[in-house]
Amino acid sequence: DTAVSQTPKYLVTQMGNDKSIKCEQNLGHDTMYWYKQDSKKFLKIMFSYNNKELIINETVPNRFSPKSPDKAHLNLHINSLELGDSAVYFCASTPSGGATDTQYFGPGTRLTVL
């Protein structure tokens, strides 16, 4: 069973389009995250949700809107896609977000904006 899953794995789209990436975790965790890994391989946190409530928003453009319909899901919707949004997006989850908690990452979604 996959602990943290993301769909789609690959996403190729045109500039200006709107797209969504879905994330689901079956670990019963309370906290979920979105990270972005750019072409230089730097991994940066974008958002964090705890029990469906937004906790961390790391100055991400408001074209990015996370949505958490329940504790097990954290989706990422991106409006008006730009070339600079091309990256690999990772979803992660953790039991409660504490300093000793392990974060479990999904396999990533490679977004290419043409």
Added chain:
Amino acid sequence: DAKTTQPNSMESNEEEPVHLPCNHSTISGTDYIHWYRQLPSQGPEYVIHGLTSNVNNRMASLAIAEDRKSSTLILHRATLRDAAVYYCILRRNSGGSNYKLTFGKGTLLTVNP
């Protein structure tokens, strides 16, 4: 989060031990030392974490200096599957939830057959 410094890259031979260093001279008393690794084309995965004492698990060992200003991740017998980018991360236990992981550049470990 306090800053960590790691070598950009290291090389090892298969079945030999690997010692991956990390400097964290500004670490505070409540910072936990975590190691994650990212295999090619995969998401990061947890390796090990510790606070003050050395730690062992099935994947690796973590040796923490007495002053906690540095630590070393030890892979006892490297395999080709251990080729990855290894990240040393400090996480502060200051109350509240949602401690984010702040990734640096990490160390790219190459394992030669």
